[in-house]
Amino acid sequence: MPGSELPISGVRTLDEAERATRDGLGIDTVRADDGLCAVTLAERAARRALREAGRDARDLGALVVVESRVQETFLSSEATRLQQRLGADAALTFSVGGLGCVSITPALLTARGLLAADPSLREVLVVHGSKPAAALRYRHPVTVNGDGGQALLLSRDGGTRILDIAQVTNGRYWDLFHVDYRDRPTAQWREECTEPRTYSFRLAMETRNRLATLLDDLLRRNGLARGDIAGFVSQNLSSGGFTFLEESLDIALLPACRDNLRRYGHLGPNDIFLNLRTALDRGELAPGGLAVLINVSPVAAWSLLLVEAGSPEGTV
Template identity: 60%
Template sequence: MPAPLAVRAAAWHLPEKQVDLGDLPELATLTSQERETLFSLGVERIHVADESDDTGLAAAASRKALTETGLGPEDVDALIVVEQRAPGRLVASETTRLQDLLGVRRALTFGVGGLGCVSLAPALFAARGLLAADEEMTHVLVAHGSKSATPRRYRHPVTLNGDSGQALLLSRTGRVRVIDMVQETNGSYWDLFHVAYRDRPETEWREECRDQVAYSFRLAVESRNRISALLRQLLDRNGMRREDVAGFVSQNLSAGGFAFTEDALGIELLPACRENLREYGHLGPNDILFNLYTSLERKELSEGERAVLINVSPVAAWSLMLVQAGEGDGDDYL
């Protein structure tokens, strides 16, 4: 039985500035095929943070989460930072910079990453491990700032990146209980998407796909098989059937990505996923919890119901999370 883990508070910082799809600065540089794919993603606009970097976005969301719970910096026992894809400085530590900005000076602090969007999963595994290992630890803050790694926000042929900050205050009890998590990776795709940067100025950075056939076909088939098997594993080991899941949530890549996931699993995603894709684009590791909480706010999920959160990254990594809405006492985890 997994150790108790719950989200006591969740907060997001979404920049006020909006850029409509037709106003993207890079639009004029795209090929006709790239433009066609871009306009078929299902994204209408993104939110852009011109004046803030990844760490600033994470800090803004973290302050909101602490304010929501009435906690101060001294109450945070651990800070886990989901690392940004393109740090502002090499060798320096954006992780301890966030610690300093928040003033959580006594918090055990470290970063996790390397799995793209799925990097949220190891952060949650680590948080659960800390809470299980140390009975004096009560509050673990997991934070991430998501910005495009390059000046070009369109990642052909995958998605369009918007900006956001996310903070999750984790404990043993809370509004959303994390019942179970599963994750797998395949290192043969480690550089399928990459940005060459050492020999060129930042204005020329561009994310490239090493092999679009591998992405569109081989990885697609493997992803279909992986998430299907992971869902069976997740449900079987928790004594559940597909019918026991009240809702499914996915990351926001594209309308085609939603259709792929729904077809692969024989499910229907909650409406909040498509609405957030339309309004915000892809928010990296912040997508799935943002979609979940939007679903809760809109009553697409009710108290006590369970949902499965699906996350896929082309590095390649796959993770599924089983959660339940509603406060609990921490002792009734299946």
């Protein structure tokens, strides 16, 4: 994780009501470094993943970048900027996104398609650098955004295996959260919820129903029952969000989720694999155990990943 720890008390809010909500999220600190951009965070994560796997960026067949929420400049390409900085000159390179936190799912679907379509392709590197869209790290009433980078090296075989992927979207909520930026200095950018009641009630109920249906379908098509799942992993928004998921789906999330929420806050598309890696490192998931990774975005999108745990060092 980059930067220094920023205590939750140091995260700015607009008023006392927001401050009270912020303090009840279950987040103690976030990592923050305003001197690092999303591409640098992604580059650091990519270099570490390649180093740990004993791979050279020059040999990469494909590089898929989960796009930043806000690029530093318009018209330029952060994906090819990262390609150039890594020296991955031979890699098929592009970005995916548009689904907020759930954007990691189309990146994985794309990697799976590339590996299936091209027998000569050995590995795909999926990378994301997470930075908040606005200077105000607090997103009312949802979470606090931290900084982080993540890279996943995907191949046809490896320690940890993604067995199945499910995703669904609903365009009704496409503009529920947004940042008005035209003709505004960046210091005035703010992630705003256009309809707080819709987020707190209507979307919450739809999330409960969508995830329950997705989970039932995912288990059914893989011939599994709830008891076959060794652990459930979620994104990091708030402790209340965890409780909502657990009660809605009648599950228990792995302890790594709450621990990482307290330490790092929300890291966008990086959350679920950070929590999975932490759970593997701490032995919360034994090798061969099955886990379901749950991801939700208020745009709105929902996704589930069925994962078979390998060793912490294994390639995804």
